[in-house]
Amino acid sequence: MKIAIFTDTFHPDINGVARTLKHFTNYFEKQNITFKVFAPDSNSHSNEYISSHISRFKSRSLFFYPECRLAFPNLFRIKAELEAFSPDIIHVATPFNMGLCGIYLAKKLSIPLVGSYHTDFNYYLKFYNLQFLSKVLWKYMKWFHKPFKKLFVPSQETYTQLHRRGFTNLEIWPHGVDCQHFHPYYDKQSIREQRGITKKYLLTFVGRLAPEKDVKTLLDVAKELPAEVNEQVQWLVVGDGPLREELEANSPANMIFTGYLTGIELAEIYSASDLFVFPSPTETFGNVVIEALASGTPAITANSGGVKNIIQPGVTGYLCETGNAAEFADAILKLLENDSLLIQLGREGRDYALTQNWDTIFDHLLWHYQSAFEDPSIQKFA
Incomplete structure (x- = not known):
């Protein structure tokens, strides 16, 4: 052929x-x-x-x-x-x-x-x-x-x-998804030290920093979290695009922008993250979502587009109304306040990714x- x-x-x-x-x-x-x-x-x-x-x-x-x-x-x-x-x-x-x-x-x-x-x-x-x-x-x-x-x-x-x-x-x-490349078994402590992550929880977004990814909702979600929780959270925004300068100027102090990452660097970030937060409503599939799941990281996404067919609510993550920062924040709190549920969803996500x-x-x-x-x-x- x-x-x-x-x-x-x-x-x-x-x-x-x-x-x-x-x-x-x-x-x-x-x-x-x-x-x-x-x-x-x-x-x-x-x-x-x-x-x-x-x-x-x-x-x-x-x-x-x-x-x-x-x-x-x-x-x-x-x-x-x-x-x-x-x-x-x-x-x-x-x-x-x-x-x-x-x-x-x-x-x-x-x-x-x-x-x-x-x-x-x-x-x-x-x-x-x-x-x-x-x-x-x-x-x-x-x-x-x-x-x-x-x-x-x-x-x-x-x-x-x-x-x-x-x-x-x-x-x-x-x-x-390549489950040999994206997996939960990287040295998380070493990755955190390299990236200067000192907070208890690492929340990550990966994608183009552009309007169609609804990244402004990401800032609203970060600001929606209670102050006592924000003190324990570090945000990592992986990607670049036309909104990066505006986002950085308006982002909270606990949000780091890395630019585009690929290869092992990207896989390590997924693996070291506690949650993957992805508000984009325009995905026909959502490659970054299944990469996060393969890395043992539960995903909280918009209830829109192809990601609806990847995320099983309460099993591999949660689906939230598009643009609803309060609903995203509630889903994040639900998992950060329940370590056993967070671990369980991470395992379920990895198991699902292994079938793909x-x-x-x-x-x-x-x-x-x-x-x-x-x-x-x-x-x-x-």
């Missing part, structure tokens, strides 16, 4: 789509599956990951989302590379320029086409005061995804939302690929 992936973000970009696709290509390499990725150049550490499997194109940062890139692909070059590669299937992961190239060439060269839906852009509009664009956005998204023989979505919540909107050929493609194995998930996805490109109604190019 030869697989071509068209995406507007890829490793070493730091976002859920790029990280998921990197897990996928790692799986291809382990299984000796031939693949080629067509993606923009990266805005960070561009020389960190160079591979003959990746074809990069010039790009610029999106003005409202600098971590993502708008590619300027050379269609003639892509067509030549694609014909030389001769893939069995094309997978389009994003609805921007690279994705449009993938759709066009799949049709022109009669290559079976599938896609995946990772981001709830419609929900983003609310946080940028652009709700008036909702109807136009949905019209475009339906048009963009219509040619796919299969459209993979990361959660039941996203499946339901798109089905109601009239999207077809939907299949659930849940995301997994990437290889098993990718095996199932390849089965869907097989059924797509073996469709006798599709004739591949010669």
Whole structure:
């Protein structure tokens, strides 16, 4: 099987789509599956990951989302590379320029086409005061995804939302987690000392510091906790984005901002944390949530989006009304005041994460690929 992936973000970009696709290509390499990725150049550490499997194109940062890139692909070059590669299937992961190239060439060269839906852009509009664009956005998204023989979505919540909107050929493609990398067994005391954590409890957020993550609610939650509890709490905010400067200026004294962390550094933070607090309502899945659970850290999240399908209330964490700082604070207090419950939820979260194995998930996805490109109604190019 030869697989071509068209995406507007890829490793070493730091976002859920790029990280998921990197897990996928790692799986291809382990299984000796031939693949080629067509993606923009990266805005960070561009020389960190160079591979003959990746074809990069010039790009610029999106003005409202600098971590993502708008590619300027050379269609003639892509067509030549694609014909030389001769893939069995094309997978389009994003609805921007690279994705449009993938759709066009799949049709022109009669290559079976599938896609995946990772981001709830419609929900983003609310946080940028652009709700008036909702109807136009949905019209475009339906048009963009219509040619796919299969459209993979990361959660039941996203499946339901798109089905109601009239999207077809939907299949659930849940995301997994590397439980050998994210685990509870790092040296927590050493990590706390390295980070200067002296408080009894460590509460952590990981994500982009942007409006769609509802990070301002995070500040409200921190300020909502009683003074005697706040004296025992240290907040660690891992990530970066357009709101970082404003958040730091208005944050309480017990909140530390680290910027982006990856690899072992990130895994250690999850492991050393007592609670993971994540108010974002816009997630189609919530990779950071399942990473926290794999690390034995219960999660308190917004009762919205794909995280609803990860968190079992009272078992692996709690779900709170979006933007309701008081409800988030109550859930935090419930666990900080009950050590045995905190430990129990951490164990349950780890047990759940162990069932979400990437290889098993990718095996199932390849089965869907097989059924797509073996469709006798599709004739591949010669």
